[in-house]
Every structure is written in structure tokens, then in C-alpha cells.
Amino acid sequence: MALMDTFQSQRGNKLDVSFICCTKFPWLATVSTVETPKIGNQKNRNGKTEDQKMALVEIGISAESTPHLSNSSTIIGLGLHTLSKVNKDVQIFKVLKWRKHHYNALTNDNDVQLVQLSGKAKLSNVVKPLELPTTFSDVEPGTICESAGWGRTRNEPGSDSDKLLEVSLPVISRQKCAAMWKPRAQVITKNMMCTLDAAEGKDTCNGDSGGPLICQGQLRGVVSFGPKYCGNPVEPAVYAFLNEDNVNWIKRGMENK
Structure with missing residues (x-):
């Protein structure tokens, strides 16, 4: 199972990425x-x-x-x-x-x-x-969150970005995420949260693991894992959920x- 890494909107084998200033993610x-x-x-x-x-x-x-x-x-x-x-x-x-x-x-x-x-x-x-979150309830499905990193920009080795990139991703419910990962026998626990942009194929990708998921100005998750091919519309990206524990x-x- 591949780690998830950059921010990319996959169209064909290319990904639309956004370059960001070094001061936006100083942590x-x-x-x-x-x-x-x-x-x-x-x-x-x-x-x-x-x-x-x-x-x-x-x-x-x-x-x-x-x-x-x-x-x-x-x-x-x-x-x-x-x-x-x-x-x-x-x-x-x-x-x-x-x-x-x-x-x-x-x-x-x-x-x-x-x-x-x-x-x-x-x-x-x-x-x-980066301050730790003070809110521990689940992030509402549909909330647009941000992540950033230097991971792959295409689904192939050696495509890691030299420049810092960011992506905006919608949250999906833990229940929906669990149902989508069930065919792969992957359990989605209470300590996880998920994003999926099935329409545009935006995603994190290999090389982005450990990166942040920022929702409404707060750190809510840490990039954990995802599908073998980033941007897969039926396999969400999964994050370690920063709950109270x-x-x-x-x-x-x-x-x-």
C-alpha cells in the first residue's frame, strides 16, 4: 500500500499542483x-x-x-x-x-x-x-482542508517535487471511508480520518506521509496512507486523526x- 504524498489533481498521468510561498507552511x-x-x-x-x-x-x-x-x-x-x-x-x-x-x-x-x-x-x-488542535470532534464531511509537501506529482517513481506544493481536499465521513476500503480489507479506526476528491482526482501521494491536514485553521490529521495509485476515485486518502488521545x-x- 503506497504512502500518500503531494497535492495533485490527476488528469491522465499528470497532476495539477499549486506552488506556495515558503512562509505559508513554516512548520x-x-x-x-x-x-x-x-x-x-x-x-x-x-x-x-x-x-x-x-x-x-x-x-x-x-x-x-x-x-x-x-x-x-x-x-x-x-x-x-x-x-x-x-x-x-x-x-x-x-x-x-x-x-x-x-x-x-x-x-x-x-x-x-x-x-x-x-x-x-x-x-x-x-x-x-504548529500548535496542537483544541477541537477533537470529527471534522464535518465536505469540509475543505489543506495539505502540503514535496511528494510525487505523477504516479511514477522519481516524480517528487523539488518545490513545496499544496492541495485542497474535501473530508469524507469515517463510515464512507471504511466502506470504500473494505474490499481491500483495510480497517478504518476511530483514530483515522479521510479525504477524497473523486471528481478532480486531487490527492496526497508518495513522499507526503507525515504531512499535515489543516481544517479551518487547525491541524486535524497527519498523512498516513492511501491507494497504490494516488488520486484513485474509489480509495480515499487516510490520515492519523488528532483526537484527544x-x-x-x-x-x-x-x-x-
Whole structure:
């Protein structure tokens, strides 16, 4: 099952994407390894790199995409807009520690993780923390939410974006999402939420896992997984839902470094 990653409106094999300014999502981070860097080095774009993640004061990321990463070789980049261009605003850190929630690899439940950086990030107009949600009720179906990242722009390897992209996606009910994923034997739990744009094929895609889902100005979800082919009109994108249990776990993890 593919991870979900950029924002794309799929027409044929192409995706309509929107470029955004580096200050719109100042809490986004990139994660890569020393062996296959993606920051400031596009020669390795077709190599094995990791997905984009989001900064939750520390960094909240998808547990599904990171169990193999070693702390010593993992690099976090903050303040990036174009991956191939590293300027004075970009801050690079190593990972001291991963904190994984009670992640279930069979169902992808509780797909949230925290990362402790090797240093303290300096806040600026392109590096800012993202506040945790204060509302925990389900997002109303039909609500238009936003996500962003550097993931694939086509359903093929090597199509990751060099520039930060965003997409707007409508929420669907958990019940509808569960019914659509049932033929694939994928369980949709109370710790998940879903989006689907069947009309235009907009979606997140490979490389966007761990990215944010912002609904009405609040962080409500973390990109978790989706269909093998991004933009599939019968298989929704699935996110870790930041309900009260997940938010309390994040708070405890940040307090107990």
C-alpha cells in the first residue's frame, strides 16, 4: 500500500499542483538520510529518500514510514521551500530520538511519531511551531482542508517535487471511508480520518506521509496512507486523526524528553 504524498489533481498521468510561498507552511520539515540526502542534492532524487514530515513543536511524523531509520544517519531540514536550494534560512539537525505511538503495522492505527532534534530550532518567518488542535470532534464531511509537501506529482517513481506544493481536499465521513476500503480489507479506526476528491482526482501521494491536514485553521490529521495509485476515485486518502488521545500522547512525549 503506497504512502500518500503531494497535492495533485490527476488528469491522465499528470497532476495539477499549486506552488506556495515558503512562509505559508513554516512548520514543515524534510526527513532524509545521510546516505541518500534530498536537501540541496537533487542527484539522488531517484534514490531511497524519506518522506516529508511536519513540525509539531518537535516533529510529528508518520510511524509507518520510519521504523528503519537510524538516529545517527537521519537528517531533519527546517525552513525549506525548494529542496535543491539551501539558503541562510534553512536549519539542519540530526535526530536524537524517535518516539513512536502505539502504532499497529497491520492496520496503520495510531500512525503518529515524535522526533527529538539534536539542537534547538531558531524561530523565524520560515521556521515556526504548529500548535496542537483544541477541537477533537470529527471534522464535518465536505469540509475543505489543506495539505502540503514535496511528494510525487505523477504516479511514477522519481516524480517528487523539488518545490513545496499544496492541495485542497474535501473530508469524507469515517463510515464512507471504511466502506470504500473494505474490499481491500483495510480497517478504518476511530483514530483515522479521510479525504477524497473523486471528481478532480486531487490527492496526497508518495513522499507526503507525515504531512499535515489543516481544517479551518487547525491541524486535524497527519498523512498516513492511501491507494497504490494516488488520486484513485474509489480509495480515499487516510490520515492519523488528532483526537484527544493522540494529542495527549504528543503532549506527554514533549514534556518527557
